[in-house]
Amino acid sequence: MNNHKTAVSLTLIGLFAANFAFALPDFPKEAPQRSIDACVAEVDSRAYLVGAKSVVHNVETEERRVSGHRINIKTLVYGEGETLIREYASNCAISGQDEIQRFRIRQTGE
Numbered sequence: 001m002n003n004h005k006t007a008v009s010l011t012l013i014g015l016f017a018a019n020f021a022f023a024l025p026d027f028p029k030e031a032p033q034r035s036i037d038a039c040v041a042e043v044d045s046r047a048y049l050v051g052a053k054s055v056v057h058n059v060e061t062e063e064r065r066v067s068g069h070r071i072n073i074k075t076l077v078y079g080e081g082e083t084l085i086r087e088y089a090s091n092c093a094i095s096g097q098d099e100i101q102r103f104r105i106r107q108t109g110e
Helices: 002-023 033-046
Strands: 054-063 069-078 084-094 100-108
Touching: 033 054, 033 069, 033 084, 033 100
Parallel strands: none
Antiparallel strands: 054 069, 069 084, 084 100
């Protein structure tokens, strides 16, 4: 009888834990806009933008194995007459709390 009560208790605890896990919201596949904004702001603070008439950020996001997202940013810096004057490639690993965990930027192209 004691074993039966233990088995029933463990089953109920397991069902409760499973129900709780299914009730948690799914982690979004795409990074939220505030995470993207944080990484783009980091690019803007590190890229050389003197002489720029316009700047275009092409952003791609993917989930990290741990919480958060990995954000890849290709930045195009244009001068007078739509002339491309600089290009940058950036990688940003950001946590679920919008904290930058790792950031790399390098100039590409010319």
